[in-house]
Amino acid sequence: MGNTQLASVPEPKYWHLKTVLSEALDTEFAVGEVLPNERQLSARFGVARATLRQALEQLELEGRLQRRRGVGTTVAPPRLGVAVGTDHGQDRPGTDDDLWQPVDCVDAVPPAAVVRLLGSGSGETVHTVQRTRSADGRVIAAELLYVPAAAVPGLSAIEPLAGAARARAVLREFRRLGLEGQDRAVELGSAGAEDAKQLDRLPGAPVLVVTTRHFAEGRTAAVGVATYRADTCRLTFGESGAVQVTPQGPDRRAS
Amino acid sequence: MGNTQLASVPEPKYWHLKTVLSEALDTEFAVGEVLPNERQLSARFGVARATLRQALEQLELEGRLQRRRGVGTTVAPPRLGVAVGTDHGQDRPGTDDDLWQPVDCVDAVPPAAVVRLLGSGSGETVHTVQRTRSADGRVIAAELLYVPAAAVPGLSAIEPLAGAARARAVLREFRRLGLEGQDRAVELGSAGAEDAKQLDRLPGAPVLVVTTRHFAEGRTAAVGVATYRADTCRLTFGESGAVQVTPQGPDRRAS
DNA sequence: AAGTGGTCTAGACCACTTG
DNA sequence: AAGTGGTCTAGACCACTTT
Numbered sequence: 001m002g003n004t005q006l007a008s009v010p011e012p013k014y015w016h017l018k019t020v021l022s023e024a025l026d027t028e029f030a031v032g033e034v035l036p037n038e039r040q041l042s043a044r045f046g047v048a049r050a051t052l053r054q055a056l057e058q059l060e061l062e063g064r065l066q067r068r069r070g071v072g073t074t075v076a077p078p079r080l081g082v083a084v085g086t087d088h089g090q091d092r093p094g095t096d097d098d099l100w101q102p103v104d105c106v107d108a109v110p111p112a113a114v115v116r117l118l119g120s121g122s123g124e125t126v127h128t129v130q131r132t133r134s135a136d137g138r139v140i141a142a143e144l145l146y147v148p149a150a151a152v153p154g155l156s157a158i159e160p161l162a163g164a165a166r167a168r169a170v171l172r173e174f175r176r177l178g179l180e181g182q183d184r185a186v187e188l189g190s191a192g193a194e195d196a197k198q199l200d201r202l203p204g205a206p207v208l209v210v211t212t213r214h215f216a217e218g219r220t221a222a223v224g225v226a227t228y229r230a231d232t233c234r235l236t237f238g239e240s241g242a243v244q245v246t247p248q249g250p251d252r253r254a255s
Numbered sequence: 256m257g258n259t260q261l262a263s264v265p266e267p268k269y270w271h272l273k274t275v276l277s278e279a280l281d282t283e284f285a286v287g288e289v290l291p292n293e294r295q296l297s298a299r300f301g302v303a304r305a306t307l308r309q310a311l312e313q314l315e316l317e318g319r320l321q322r323r324r325g326v327g328t329t330v331a332p333p334r335l336g337v338a339v340g341t342d343h344g345q346d347r348p349g350t351d352d353d354l355w356q357p358v359d360c361v362d363a364v365p366p367a368a369v370v371r372l373l374g375s376g377s378g379e380t381v382h383t384v385q386r387t388r389s390a391d392g393r394v395i396a397a398e399l400l401y402v403p404a405a406a407v408p409g410l411s412a413i414e415p416l417a418g419a420a421r422a423r424a425v426l427r428e429f430r431r432l433g434l435e436g437q438d439r440a441v442e443l444g445s446a447g448a449e450d451a452k453q454l455d456r457l458p459g460a461p462v463l464v465v466t467t468r469h470f471a472e473g474r475t476a477a478v479g480v481a482t483y484r485a486d487t488c489r490l491t492f493g494e495s496g497a498v499q500v501t502p503q504g505p506d507r508r509a510s
Numbered sequence: 511a512a513g514t515g516g517t518c519t520a521g522a523c524c525a526c527t528t529g
Numbered sequence: 530a531a532g533t534g535g536t537c538t539a540g541a542c543c544a545c546t547t548t
Binding site for chain 2: 015018058061062063079081183184185186187188189190203204206208230231233234235236237238
């Protein structure tokens with residue numbers, strides 16, 4: 001006998017490292033400060049660079065760090081609380097708020113999963129509006145809003161429009177509908193190539209995928225698929241008045 | 256000249272691998288089926304095992320795969336849609352629904368972030384109720400519900416209780432309050448050691464952290480921090496009637 | 511005991527940003 | 530050109546589950 005605790009809990013190195021770094025971040029670093037580079041850190045802690053990276057990846061996933069190739073690793077600010085309006089006028093597509101910035105609009109046949117949600121025909125093309133949402137001058141979310149042509153009949157006449165102008169036109173028509181409600185789902189995903197570019201992240205970066213169904217006239221009038229940067233965003237589902245963009249950190253359980 | 260596309264887009268191997276595997280999963284495998292082991296797969300694709308693992312990790316993050324040490328890698332079923340009630344009677348702690356299963360209850364001083372949300376004193380101990388939520392016989396979420404002693408004054412008399420019985424007592428008292436509303440935030444996190452055990456995952460596994468503020472008598476009466484398995488869960492925020500446990504996959508953008 | 515995924519190493523090269 | 534993080538390799542050993 002002698003050692004009961006030491007051998008019986010072979011905590012992975014990267015896990016222990018993460019804990020140590022996490023505490024150091026709380027006490028010895030300020031937001032925005034750059035950490036020593038990975039080679040220096042791995043040497044200092046006496047581990048391989050891959051192991052050190054495993055710890056950094058976790059901390060980045062938790063929104064504690066921000067890493068940029070060619071630049072370095074910096075201490076991330078607390079996550080931004082972004083309101084994903086539940087039934088306030090807020091999120092109704094087409095409203096003049098500039099939460100969302102129209103980018104483009106094409107007609108295409110949506111992915112099978114979206115077709116299923118729309119309940120429309122399988123080969124049908126729908127207006128696909130591309131929008132981005134920004135905060136503090138940075139893009140934090142990219143959305144594809146799928147609006148079946150049947151839902152906005154007034155549009156065919158304005159055909160010639162393209163790009164952002166076209167997107168605005170579709171949204172304007174869409175706004176004419178009396179929206180009856182929305183329906184949301186949130187899940188974890190990883191950024192595709194296009195999303196990654198818009199979010200200024202590498203492909204595969206973790207994102208929170210918010211799928212919204214917009215109801216009008218008893219049917220699903222549109223489906224939105226928004227991808228939020230999971231590293232920098234905390235999605236808030238208000239209800240109690242406060243239309244907040246609360247920047248206060250919510251919680252982190254004992255590590 | 257000659258090659259413009261080939262050299263200009265040096266897509267990472269693991270990314271390409273992920274795409275190939277993803278398509279194979281759609282066409283050649285059934286849910287629950289076990290894949291060849293990592294050494295075989297890496298050999299078959301002519302890459303190092305670490306590279307293969309990078310692709311598998313992403314697919315697991317997206318809920319397409321499930322890996323268990325000592326067992327193997329299997330094709331995951333579509334994510335489970337779990338309702339995170341917005342203001343339906345549903346989620347009121349203490350209701351007899353068995354969405355949540357009381358596990359334990361201790362009095363302790365909560366993490367700083369929770370203290371901030373509660374607006375209570377800093378050194379104050381609060382009733383900390385531990386609950387788990389299951390679906391299909393598996394635990395999908397673990398929650399710590401922080402209830403300040405001041406909010407449930409009727410409890411001190413029943414002191415001797417402990418464990419799950421104590422938890423039920425606190426919830427019963429809490430239910431007596433007239434809840435006025437809730438407030439939620441969702442963000443990405445990684446499972447701590449205790450959470451991981453309850454969720455049957457390894458520490459560091461990705462989780463969706465749902466922070467709920469319960470309002471009563473014009474104050475924050477309790478704060479819940481729930482961690483949902485991000486690999487298997489899709490959180491739904493109903494509003495349109497349907498109290499669903501929709502098991503249909505919502506979407507996945509073109510890879 | 512055998513087979514699986516999980517951790518770790520030491521090194522190499524690449525893509526990107528910045529002076 | 531120098532410095533950063535990102536990708537990739539080939540191998541080793543460990544922890545866990547199943548037989």
